[in-house]
């Protein structure tokens with residue numbers, strides 16, 4: 269490993285330590301920034317590499333980690349399960365630490381650890397994080413973790429629980445390497461592709477894992493691999509074969525190869541990863557410091573009376589902005605519900621159409637003539653086909669409506685942020701830097717499957733002894749009523765499939781944009797109010813004259829600008 273990397277790491281630690289000193293010297297409190305500085309220094313010193321296992325729910329993320337650790341320790345399930353990220357560190361002995369809002373709990377018995385993980389880390393055991401868990405750390409004696417590797421099991425994105433998606437996304441900024449898990453039993457969904465694209469630029473390196481290789485034939489697996497290689501070769505600059513792995517966490521096929529690849533990659537690239545990731549984070553810290561100190565300086569320069577007046581007016585404006593935002597949210601909800609209503613109507617229409625075009629005729633014909641099994645299958649095939657055709661059309665139309673509502677409401681979404689920025693200029697003469705990412709509105713589509721797995725209840729009748737001795741006219745009546753139920757069932761299952769997946773897509777899409785703007789607004793607002801509070805307290809404290817305070821703060825500001833040049 270080149271010596272320059274080592275130098276760079278100590279350079280970063282040095283810059284952060286100096287920033288911390290400058291802020292301390294100011295005599296002002298900068299809790300948020302100091303917390304971030306400490307976190308980053310600790311990361312650089314520990315040289316920990318965080319490997320997060322990510323992807324959509326149910327792809328086998330927890331199972332892959334269990335296989336990597338050679339123990340069924342994390343809870344797995346056929347339902348979306350992991351709700352809180354679990355950070356797994358090396359430890360000589362097993363230990364589980366759960367930090368809740370109120371206390372820290374420790375467990376050392378392996379069986380107990382498994383039970384407690386289920387109770388605290390899963391949606392079932394801890395719905396909507398009622399137990400107020402803030403952090404889960406598992407210490408585990410595994411060779412893989414020994415070299416300062418931290419594995420993170422994340423909740424999947426795109427599950428029906430939006431807060432799980434948020435918890436999964438929150439892990440991304442803390443991660444150095446992403447292990448993206450997909451499975452061949454579900455096609456690569458739009459949700460997965462979008463998530464993958466979003467994660468890639470934020471994480472230094474990603475491994476791509478096709479799990480559940482045992483569920484498909486070798487031939488199908490080759491097809492799946494080809495498909496992914498095609499997509500990923502561009503992303504991995506023609507180097508996909510080094511980053512894409514096929515495994516089965518069930519049979520353990522391919523697990524060792526994956527483990528070795530992660531280990532050797534980290535061995536070679538560790539310092540580089542630490543440097544690149546830290547650089548971005550350090551830049552952000554400096555931005556934050558410049559914003560806060562700039563605001564303090566400008567407000568210090570105001571006469572106390574004027575400042576208090578401005579803070580009062582600023583707060584009134586915030587209340588105004590927020591009540592306007594409430595109204596806007598009401599409007600967004602109405603628009604969203606209209607789309608859901610449209611979807612429901614389309615599904616009802618589709619049900620009617622299916623019944624009138626094949627089922628009713630088939631049942632009428634069957635009542636008169638004989639029941640031909642071939643015809644039954646024809647009806648089923650037709651039902652599947654029409655669902656397959658129409659679901660695409662319905663989804664496209666819903667997507668169009670969602671996007672057009674989002675574009676139409678863009679100004680509404682942005683209003684609180686824009687007004688906040690403007691009021692900060694108006695009252696405190698500070699132009700707050702709002703990170704401007706290009707927002708491109710996208711519909712977060714969920715995969716949808718036409719359910720062709722029909723189990724016909726009428727078929728069971730054939731083997732029923734009692735049924736066999738019935739007169740044939742009776743038999744027919746019973747078969748027909750069973751068939752009718754079976755058809756109803758197929759239509760219901762498929763309609764619900766379209767309904768829930770599409771409603772979920774609509775919800776996810778809206779939640780994503782609402783949360784995005786809300787988060788930014790809240791963060792910036794809090795940081796402004798916090799700084800103003802500090803200025804007010806400082807002005808009332810007469811230890812130094814205001815001129816000296818301003819003078820000192822100007823020195824601090826310039827020192828920070830100077831220090832930032834070294835990043």
Ligand SMILES: Nc1nc2c(ncn2[C@@H]2O[C@H](COP(=O)(O)OP(=O)(O)O)[C@@H](O)[C@H]2O)c(=O)[nH]1
Pocket residue numbers: 324325326327328329330331332343344345346347348349350424479480481482483515516517518519
């Ligand atoms: N056949 C098979 N099933 C798997 C495999 N990996 C995971 N599963 C199953 O997939 C489901 C979801 O697994 P889980 O690890 O909870 O997924 P997560 O939500 O991504 O963490 C469970 O029912 C697992 O038993 C595999 O390699 N082969």
Ligand SMILES: [Mg+2]
Pocket residue numbers: 329330331343344349350421422423424
């Ligand atoms: Mg899981």
